[in-house]
Amino acid sequence: MKRILIAGATSAIAMACARKWVDGGARFALIGRNGERLEAIARDLEARGAEHVSVHRLDMTALELHAETLQACYEALNVVDIALVAHGTLPDQRECETSVSTALREFSNNAVSVIAFLTALAQQMERQGHGTIAVISSVAGDRGRRSNYLYGSAKAAVTAFCEGLRGRLWTAGVHLMTIKPGFVDTPMTRHLDLPRALVVGPEHVAKDIVRGIERGKNTLYTPWFWAWIMPLLRGLPDSIFKRIRL
Amino acid sequence: MTLSFQSWGRYPALPQRVRYCHWRDELARVLGAALGEGDTTLPVGNGRSYGDSCLAASGQVLRMRPLDRIIAVDWATGRIEAEAGVTLEEVLALSIPRGWFLPVTPGTRYVTLGGAVANDVHGKNHHVRGTFGRHVRRIGLVRSERAPLVCGPETERDWFAVTVGGLGLSGVIDWVELQLLPIRSSLVDSIEMRFDNLDEFFDLSALHDASYEYSVAWIDCLARGNETGRGVYMAGNHAAEGALAVDMRRQFALPFAPRGSLVNAVSLRMFNGVYYRAHSPMARKRVGYGPFFYPLDAILHWNRMYGAKGFQQYQCVVPEDAAREGIRALLEAVAASGMGSFLAVLKRCGDLASPGLLSFPMPGVSLALDFPQHDDIDAKLFSRLDAITRAASGRLYPAKDAHMTGADFRRAYPAWEQVEAKRDPALTSRFWQRVTRS
Ligand SMILES: Cc1cc2nc3c(=O)[nH]c(=O)nc-3n(C[C@H](O)[C@H](O)[C@H](O)COP(=O)(O)OP(=O)(O)OC[C@H]3O[C@@H](n4cnc5c(N)ncnc54)[C@H](O)[C@@H]3O)c2cc1C
Ligand SMILES: NC(=O)c1ccc[n+]([C@@H]2O[C@H](COP(=O)([O-])OP(=O)(O)OC[C@H]3O[C@@H](n4cnc5c(N)ncnc54)[C@H](OP(=O)(O)O)[C@@H]3O)[C@@H](O)[C@H]2O)c1
Numbered sequence: 001m002k003r004i005l006i007a008g009a010t011s012a013i014a015m016a017c018a019r020k021w022v023d024g025g026a027r028f029a030l031i032g033r034n035g036e037r038l039e040a041i042a043r044d045l046e047a048r049g050a051e052h053v054s055v056h057r058l059d060m061t062a063l064e065l066h067a068e069t070l071q072a073c074y075e076a077l078n079v080v081d082i083a084l085v086a087h088g089t090l091p092d093q094r095e096c097e098t099s100v101s102t103a104l105r106e107f108s109n110n111a112v113s114v115i116a117f118l119t120a121l122a123q124q125m126e127r128q129g130h131g132t133i134a135v136i137s138s139v140a141g142d143r144g145r146r147s148n149y150l151y152g153s154a155k156a157a158v159t160a161f162c163e164g165l166r167g168r169l170w171t172a173g174v175h176l177m178t179i180k181p182g183f184v185d186t187p188m189t190r191h192l193d194l195p196r197a198l199v200v201g202p203e204h205v206a207k208d209i210v211r212g213i214e215r216g217k218n219t220l221y222t223p224w225f226w227a228w229i230m231p232l233l234r235g236l237p238d239s240i241f242k243r244i245r246l
Numbered sequence: 247m248t249l250s251f252q253s254w255g256r257y258p259a260l261p262q263r264v265r266y267c268h269w270r271d272e273l274a275r276v277l278g279a280a281l282g283e284g285d286t287t288l289p290v291g292n293g294r295s296y297g298d299s300c301l302a303a304s305g306q307v308l309r310m311r312p313l314d315r316i317i318a319v320d321w322a323t324g325r326i327e328a329e330a331g332v333t334l335e336e337v338l339a340l341s342i343p344r345g346w347f348l349p350v351t352p353g354t355r356y357v358t359l360g361g362a363v364a365n366d367v368h369g370k371n372h373h374v375r376g377t378f379g380r381h382v383r384r385i386g387l388v389r390s391e392r393a394p395l396v397c398g399p400e401t402e403r404d405w406f407a408v409t410v411g412g413l414g415l416s417g418v419i420d421w422v423e424l425q426l427l428p429i430r431s432s433l434v435d436s437i438e439m440r441f442d443n444l445d446e447f448f449d450l451s452a453l454h455d456a457s458y459e460y461s462v463a464w465i466d467c468l469a470r471g472n473e474t475g476r477g478v479y480m481a482g483n484h485a486a487e488g489a490l491a492v493d494m495r496r497q498f499a500l501p502f503a504p505r506g507s508l509v510n511a512v513s514l515r516m517f518n519g520v521y522y523r524a525h526s527p528m529a530r531k532r533v534g535y536g537p538f539f540y541p542l543d544a545i546l547h548w549n550r551m552y553g554a555k556g557f558q559q560y561q562c563v564v565p566e567d568a569a570r571e572g573i574r575a576l577l578e579a580v581a582a583s584g585m586g587s588f589l590a591v592l593k594r595c596g597d598l599a600s601p602g603l604l605s606f607p608m609p610g611v612s613l614a615l616d617f618p619q620h621d622d623i624d625a626k627l628f629s630r631l632d633a634i635t636r637a638a639s640g641r642l643y644p645a646k647d648a649h650m651t652g653a654d655f656r657r658a659y660p661a662w663e664q665v666e667a668k669r670d671p672a673l674t675s676r677f678w679q680r681v682t683r684s
Contacts (some may be wrong), residue, residue, distance in 0.1 A: 012268075012312075032323070037269055040270070040317070041315065043315070043316065043317055043318060044315035044317075047317070047319045047326075048340060187312075188264055212455055
């Protein structure tokens with residue numbers, strides 16, 4: 001039986017992962033900011049066979065409450081085998097270009113809250129001496145595109161932070177996997193006109209995440225073809241990249 | 247992502263914009279907004295209806311499929327309460343290992359609970375269990391101009407009657423509580439018997455229906471003369487022992503629709519003849535529930551084989567006393583037209599009353615036929631079939647329909663005015679517009 005903690009548990013990708021974990025027997029501690037939706041997910045997981053689900057209401061931007069909530073999760077689970085950090089928002093880039101407060105709020109939600117939470121979580125996991133932390137970053141963090149660079153820069157911060165933290169945790173026997181999804185069909189992207197051929201459903205990504213964790217992957221591109229696309233994009237010189245409308 | 251939404255027949259091809267419902271708490275707001283803007287929408291499930299009953303009059307549908315959470319389940323009593331976008335496939339994946347099956351299932355498991363209620367679907371066991379709605383305990387209904395309500399056979403019965411088989415018009419179904427059927431095995435003990443003409447079908451059905459939970463017949467609709475109505479009668483019961491295993495067969499998908507239809511005179515003649523001969527006069531087999539109930543689910547998007555123009559299904563039910571002559575006349579008309587059907591399915595409907603005001607089944611025999619769409623199909627074939635159905639006091643199934651006249655609908659479903667009276671002002675479909683306003 002696995003003991004699983006999820007931050008941003010109302011995310012479609014997180015939900016799809018949780019349903020996969022249920023099959024092998026699991027206890028969950030779910031963190032999210034919408035109590036009603038968290039409850040709905042908890043009931044669903046229980047009906048699907050989860051052994052126990054506890055819900056913890058928290059807006060991840062309330063940094064001062066992280067330690068307390070984490071404590072409550074540990075009390076419910078005792079030990080954490082897998083911690084998935086999934087929360088995030090996709091800002092309106094245009095708005096971020098004219099409103100400093102929007103830009104910083106979005107950066108805070110996508111980067112600062114993640115870094116803060118990981119800092120608290122890493123200490124607990126280090127003490128525990130085993131388990132996996134999986135953090136959802138994004139391919140968007142691999143290169144800042146003009147259409148989406150506020151979000152991209154926040155995810156870049158998360159990716160770099162995780163890269164360093166992975167080394168530190170490795171010495172303590174804890175694994176950290178950075179997840180870089182491409183385009184996933186979830187509430188976050190429903191309003192966008194994405195290239196259909198590149199879009200996958202959350203179940204697809206969840207399957208990759210669950211397997212990636214089992215195999216101890218360090219960085220997971222999902223679906224796999226992003227592992228080929230992103231190096232090409234990164235390899236483009238700035239003199240060309242700045243001219244491309246991406 | 248602005249994915250378009252199509253009905254299963256891909257005809258009529260009316261572009262639909264899609265709004266998604268991810269959480270139940272969003273519904274009241276979405277509906278209120280539609281009403282406020284003087285706009286209408288239509289809740290849709292998985293688009294497994296064939297014609298235009300799952301297309302919004304406004305061209306803006308509300309997709310309920312993302313509402314796919316189980317709310318509560320009691321495996322001791324087999325009661326499951328789930329959000330409306332949960333599919334029958336998802337219910338089975340959970341319930342089979344615990345010894346429960348759907349009380350009623352249509353010929354595909356890719357329909358949602360909301361869609362199954364809104365069409366009050368029937369299955370091969372209609373003669374013993376009636377329609378899906380008979381097994382629904384409670385429904386959560388969200389309306390644009392009032393507080394959400396719960397209806398069922400014991401509470402708010404008039405809302406239940408307009409919602410079951412209500413074509414998505416009485417409000418948005420956000421959850422459904424269903425009573426499942428206990429099984430001891432996921433296998434089905436099946437029997438197949440070939441029959442040489444329509445009279446033999448009626449004899450077989452009269453003789454065997456009572457001893458089988460499930461029964462249905464396939465007809466070779468190209469056969470003529472004294473072979474008219476030859477086919478294969480198939481029946482089955484849940485096996486008394488065996489594994490409780492979820493069907494995991496891999497599916498094959500048709501990747502795209504060819505321009506023209508793969509179903510044509512040549513392929514039809516081949517298929518119908520071969521299918522008939524492939525069956526021995528009589529065979530008993532123990533089979534998985536997948537191939538027994540859902541043979542077509544083995545090919546994902548099989549509807550694409552009809553090409554860019556799509557296809558129409560003609561499904562009618564003819565009352566018992568007129569069934570023999572009526573079905574014969576229909577089959578003769580089809581054979582005479584030279585427009586064969588790839589699949590022709592005969593099913594006896596029993597006399598268990600449906601809870602919905604617009605439920606399709608009635609005691610008698612139902613016939614379903616698929617035809618590639620072409621421009622003169624109405625004039626050349628459907629108008630003839632409609633005349634026969636009308637003369638026999640039968641009726642057509644809205645879930646499959648893209649052609650019936652308003653007059654035929656209103657005659658066959660006189661309770662339509664009660665549904666119209668309780669229709670949510672924010673909801674209406676192309677079908678409803680077509681049959682109530684013309
Ligand atoms: C291969 C195949 C075999 C079939 N066999 C049978 C059969 O044996 N017996 C039978 O009865 N039918 C059969 N059908 C038809 C199918 O079962 C019905 O059309 C079913 O209602 C489709 O469900 P759906 O979830 O796809 O809903 P849709 O087709 O998307 O919608 C169907 C109707 O339900 C309404 N609706 C959907 N969700 C909601 C909601 N949440 N709230 C309110 N209204 C809603 C829609 O407005 C629409 O009127 C078959 C279809 C196929 C493709
Ligand atoms: N979808 C994609 O294409 C894609 C691609 C790359 C990366 N990602 C990343 O994948 C992760 C999951 O996203 P998703 O696609 O599953 O979208 P989603 O369903 O919209 O999930 C995002 C979830 O994060 C929650 N959340 C946001 N801010 C929060 C906060 N401050 N406190 C608590 N919860 C908060 C939201 O909760 P509410 O329900 O309360 O709003 C929402 O449920 C995100 O980190 C996203 O950046 C997604």
